[in-house]
Amino acid sequence: MGGRTHPGSASTIEGMSSSYVSPRISAAVVGALVGAAAGILLLTAAGTFSFAVTGVFAGLALGVAALAGAVVGVALAPAHTRSNPR
Secondary structure: OOOOOOOOOOOOOOOOOHHHOOHHHHHHHHHHHHHHHHHHHHHHHHHHOOOOOOHHHHHHHHHHHHHHHHHHHHHHOOOOOOOOOO
């Protein structure tokens, strides 16, 4: 006991398997960030062309773009990242 760990044991968070965070979750987060960036560009373009950008429009532009980016990220995420050749 005494604070020693055995090889292969998972007594700390760092020792736990890194597969806890799914590649699909990571892809969804990255997709949402890319979608939010696209929404910001959309708002910038709307402001450039002198459209009245209200808070509701800004929220929808960012929210819909981020949601669409997350969906695309999940759809394009690899199903399996580890290979086990035998």
